[in-house]
Amino acid sequence: MKIALFSDIHANLPALEACFKSMDAHKPDAVYCLGDLVGYNIWPNEVISEIRKRGIPTIAGNYDQGIGLMSDECGCAYKTDNEKDMGKISISYTNSLVTPDERQYLRTLPSHLRLEFQLNSDKLNLLLVHGSPRKINEYLFEDRDEKSLMRIMEQANADIMCFGHTHKPYHRILPSDINPDTHFRHAVNIGSVGKPKDGNPQGGYVLLHIDENASVLNKDSVKVEFIRFDYDVEKAAKAVEESPLPNAFADMLRNGG
Template identity: 70%
Template sequence: MKIALFSDIHANLPALEAFFKDVESKEPDAIYCLGDLVGYNIWPNEVVNEIRKRGIPCIAGNYDFGIGRKSDDCGCAYKTDEEKANGAVSIAFTNQIIEDSQRSYLRTLPAHIKIEFKLNNDALNLLLVHGSPRKINEYLFEDRDEKSLLRIMEQADADIMCFGHTHKPYHRVLRTVIEEKERYRHAINIGSVGKPKDGDNRGCYVLLHINQQSSIYNTESIEVEFIRFEYDIEKAARAIESSPLPDVYAESLRKGI
């Protein structure tokens, strides 16, 4: 089974349209969205509509959670006063232009999606979250202490945990030994479709390959493929510059930061 996973579109319609064109060429068996459909650009309604009309299962991101409740807090961890001030403009603008139907959709999105495979004698649990199983806005960066990351996954009973929120893709394999037998858990940040922050301005998503031999005891039986795709960055950046949103968001798209 080939599962497409994408996240953090952030109202970037040109990026989402390019993503759909690219992912359809890969012919996945299933597709899931890990949230943050809105914020930071001018097309929140259009992005929500594209997800809805395709019937794509989607969980709530922290920005979706805030906008769904007409909150002025997106749950973002801004590092400076300038970032915080810019963020306030973004969420106020999104709250202003979001329509009632789209807001209601965001408010009712689930927090997690859990999928259990029964392929062999052991179960294989796939957990989809936005930030972490504990908090919608918890940042799980690649340098997270291994014991901490493993504990989070064990408590959530997740063999494969896919998440977004940081906009920085990675795949870590966590090894444990139980009754003298090695088992493996996979922590996968799927990156961002519409607001990459890893220095690569192309959109990013993941193809997760599960086959009939996939097992918690064989790390190579689970394949994680990171896909990067081009989109019309200038169209998205100019839309920001022509709106009340801070121009710095346009530059972040151009630079992938």
């Protein structure tokens, strides 16, 4: 089975359209969205509409939750006063754009999705979250202590855990040591469609490959393919610059930061 997973579109319609074009070429068996449809750009309603038109199962991101509740907080961990000020402008502007029907959709999105595969003598549990199983806006960066990440996955009964929120893609196989009796777990950050933060302005998503022999005892039986795609970055950046949003958001799109 080939599963497409994408996240963190952040109202970037040109990026989403290019993402769907790329996905259609890869012909996945299933598609899931891990949240943060809105914020930081001018097309929140259009992004929501495109995902709903395709009937894509979607979970709530922290920004979706904030807008769904018409809150002035997005649950974002801004580090500086300048970032906080820009964040306030973004959520206020997004709240002014989102229509009642789209807001209701965001408000009723589930917090996680769980899929259970019974392929061999052991079950294979796939958990889809936005930040982490513990908190919608918890950041799971690649340098997370292995024991901490393992504990999070064990407590959530996740053999494969896919998430977004940091906008920085990676795949870690836990534990890192190998012996014949090891129960392997896969932690996968699927990156960002519309607001990458890894220095690459291309949008990104993941193709998760689960074959008929997939097992928690075989670390190579689950494969993660990171797809990057080009889109009209200038169109998205200029839309920011022609809106009340801070121009710094446009610069972030251009440099993947």
